Amino acid sequence: MCNACGFPAAPGHWTEAGAATPHDRIRERFRRVQVLQKVLQGTGVTAHDGGIVPGIQVMSLTGAQTIVPDLEALWGEVAKLRGRPFDPLDL
Amino acid sequence: MTQPEGRLRLTLLGGFLGSGKTTWLRHHLFERTFGRVHVIVNEAAQAPVDDVLLHGADQMTLLAGACVCCAGRDALQRTLLDLCDARSRTADPTTRLEHIVLETSGLADPGAILRLIQDHPILVRQIVVAETIVIVDALNAIDQIRQEALSRKQIEAADRLILTKTDLTAPSAITQLRATLRALAPGAAQSAASFGNALALPDLPPGADPIALPALDDQDPTPIHASQLDLGDTPDWTAFTVWLSALLHARGDQIVRVKGVVRTPAGRLLLQTVRRSVQSPEILPDPATPCETDNIIAVIGRGFTQDQLTTSLARFNA
Numbered sequence: 001m002c003n004a005c006g007f008p009a010a011p012g013h014w015t016e017a018g019a020a021t022p023h024d025r026i027r028e029r030f031r032r033v034q035v036l037q038k039v040l041q042g043t044g045v046t047a048h049d050g051g052i053v054p055g056i057q058v059m060s061l062t063g064a065q066t067i068v069p070d071l072e073a074l075w076g077e078v079a080k081l082r083g084r085p086f087d088p089l090d091l
Numbered sequence: 092m093t094q095p096e097g098r099l100r101l102t103l104l105g106g107f108l109g110s111g112k113t114t115w116l117r118h119h120l121f122e123r124t125f126g127r128v129h130v131i132v133n134e135a136a137q138a139p140v141d142d143v144l145l146h147g148a149d150q151m152t153l154l155a156g157a158c159v160c161c162a163g164r165d166a167l168q169r170t171l172l173d174l175c176d177a178r179s180r181t182a183d184p185t186t187r188l189e190h191i192v193l194e195t196s197g198l199a200d201p202g203a204i205l206r207l208i209q210d211h212p213i214l215v216r217q218i219v220v221a222e223t224i225v226i227v228d229a230l231n232a233i234d235q236i237r238q239e240a241l242s243r244k245q246i247e248a249a250d251r252l253i254l255t256k257t258d259l260t261a262p263s264a265i266t267q268l269r270a271t272l273r274a275l276a277p278g279a280a281q282s283a284a285s286f287g288n289a290l291a292l293p294d295l296p297p298g299a300d301p302i303a304l305p306a307l308d309d310q311d312p313t314p315i316h317a318s319q320l321d322l323g324d325t326p327d328w329t330a331f332t333v334w335l336s337a338l339l340h341a342r343g344d345q346i347v348r349v350k351g352v353v354r355t356p357a358g359r360l361l362l363q364t365v366r367r368s369v370q371s372p373e374i375l376p377d378p379a380t381p382c383e384t385d386n387i388i389a390v391i392g393r394g395f396t397q398d399q400l401t402t403s404l405a406r407f408n409a
Contacts (some may be wrong), residue, residue, distance in 0.1 A: 014209075014362075015336055017372040018328030018355035031329040035407055039333070071333060075340035087341035088334050088403045089395055 013070035026051055032071070039091070045081050047074070096374045098219040099178055100190045103204060105245045106226030107197030107235055111255035111284075115226055116194060118287020125190040129174055131167070132194045133159045158196060160203035167193075168207060168214070175217040191218070198241040201248035202365040209368060219373045220363070225249040229260040229283075232268055233302055236275070240307035246275045247315075247347050248365045254283040257290060270299035277317040278348055278391050311393060315347055318397035320404060322386040327408055328355040334407040342394065343367035351388030359385065 015032075019025040033049035033056065040047055048057040055067045056074050060081045068074045079085040102125070106112045119125065130151045152170050157163035174191060181187045193204070201223045208214045225246055228235075235242050246252065252272050257265055269281055273295060283290040306312040322331060331353070339346055349364040352375060359382075360372035390400060 014369045014371055015332035017360055018332070018353070018357050020357035024356045028329045031327070032333060035330045035333045038409075039337075039407060071336040072340070075337050079340070085341040086337055088337045088407070089342070089399050091403060091406055 013072060015071045032056070036074070039088070040078070040086075043078070043082060043086060045078050095376070096219060098373075099175060099188060099217055100221040101208075101218050102190065102192045102221050103201050103223040104192055104194045104226070105197060105199055105201065105223065105249070107228060107231070107242070109231070110197065110226045110228035112194060112226040115253065115255065115284055115287045116192065122287075125192060127186070127188050128190040128192055129188055130192045130194065131159075131170055133163065133167070133196065133199065158199050159193070160195070160200040164203075164207055167204070168211065171208070171214055171218065172211075175213065178217070190221075197235065197245060198239060200241065200244055202244075202368045205365055205368040205370055209371060215371050220370050221373075222250045223248050223365075224251045224253060225279075227252050227254050227268070227272065229254045229257045229265055229268060233264075233271065236271065237302070237304060238307075240310055243275055243304075243307070243310070246272060246279070249276055249279045250350075252276065252279045252281045254281065254292070255285070257283045257292075258285060266295065266299050267302055269295050271301035271304070273299075274301040274314055276348075276391075277315065278350055278389050311345075313393045315391055315393045318390045318395070318400055320351075320388040320390060320397075320400055322353060322388065324386065326353050326355070326386050328353060328360075330407045331404070334404050338403075339364065339367050339369065342392075345394040346390065346392040348391040349388060350391075352382065352385045353388070354385055362388065 016025070016028070019028040029049055029051055033047055036047040036056070044061045046059045048059065049055075053067065055069045056071075057065060057067050058074060058077045058081070059065045064081075066077055068077050075086060104112055104116060116130070120128065120130070131154060132151065133154045134156075154163055154166050154170065157166070159167035171191070174188060178188045195201075195204075205220060208218055208220065225248075227246070236246070254265070254268070260268075269292075272279070272281060281292060281295070283292045304312075335349065343366055346364070347366060349362065349369075351362055353360050353362055357374065359375040359377060361375050362372050363370045
């Protein structure tokens with residue numbers, strides 16, 4: 001996103017469609033990482049989002065870090081780190 | 092304040108050659124059902140047989156030779172980009188293009204066309220896929236569905252299934268066909284038409300039996316079913332999308348369709364998926380009185396129960 005005018009660099013992912021104003025967007029980013037941190041407990045993968053750098057930071061137990069642009073990419077990265085997909089129905 | 096939906100609407104019109112697609116379309120072009128519309132006709136065969144019949148369209152593009160969901164993708168992408176470009180250069184809103192109807196063959200995969208739009212940074216901002224309509228020839232559909240895995244895939248993605256030639260088919264055969272269609276696409280609305288004019292269809296009895304379909308390719312023969320998720324009066328869009336994106340990643344092939352309207356701070360969003368492809372949500376206008384079906388999501392697929400979905404989502408919402 002451009003810091004000056006807020007124009008997004010790429011069209012938002014469908015998961016980000018629920019917020020239109022910058023205020024709502026940042027609230028949703030923090031809520032997103034809050035939900036992720038809770039559900040990823042016990043998987044060996046953690047998620048972080050300081051709200052400044054676009055995307056979500058994903059970290060493995062070994063300390064390896066990647067930044068993914070959106071939730072779709074995040075689940076791909078989680079599957080790679082775990083060796084198997086994260087299935088919400090298996091919790 | 093929510094942004095009104097200003098994108099160009101795209102309707103996918105599928106069905107086999109000879110199913111009555113072009114006749115149906117010609118009638119609706121005459122009736123101006125789609126407003127200011129551009130029709131794209133995709134003929135996989137080299138000879139463009141339907142061309143002659145569509146003189147009623149404002150504007151038409153013929154894409155011949157390859158199916159737009161695979162080998163003909165680039166041609167479709169160019170055509171869509173040209174239409175978006177021309178539209179954005181049209182200053183007068185009363186002459187601006189409103190709708191595109193993309194007529195495909197009966198074997199085209201709507202999911203692939205959706206992905207083409209979703210993955211393109213310009214198309215995803217300019218186009219919203221309004222509906223997938225599949226014209227079903229009541230006389231020949233059962234044979235086609237029995238033999239062609241791709242025709243089943245197309246029916247699964249349909250929002251509306253329109254039966255043609257019902258006047259030439261025995262009522263028991265129609266009921267059986269409709270039950271089969273319902274088994275393939277429980278969320279799709281079924282109707283009938285003759286030369287484009289809507290015909291009344293009786294309600295399909297819940298006990299009507301579908302035809303037993305042989306498993307084709309590596310398709311899972313387990314029947315699909317429809318579940319409903321109630322997100323409540325104040326849905327948590329974020330928790331829901333974290334959950335749904337994870338579900339589609341892990342089980343995308345089993346989740347055939349997801350559809351529903353979610354009330355979010357950005358407006359009423361129409362969420363639609365076809366397997367792993369999620370459409371850019373369309374912002375729907377706010378109705379005068381709250382809509383009862385808002386925040387209720389239909390999940391159609393196999394390999395899970397409604398309880399599993401509800402329990403799992405509750406953990407994300409907590």
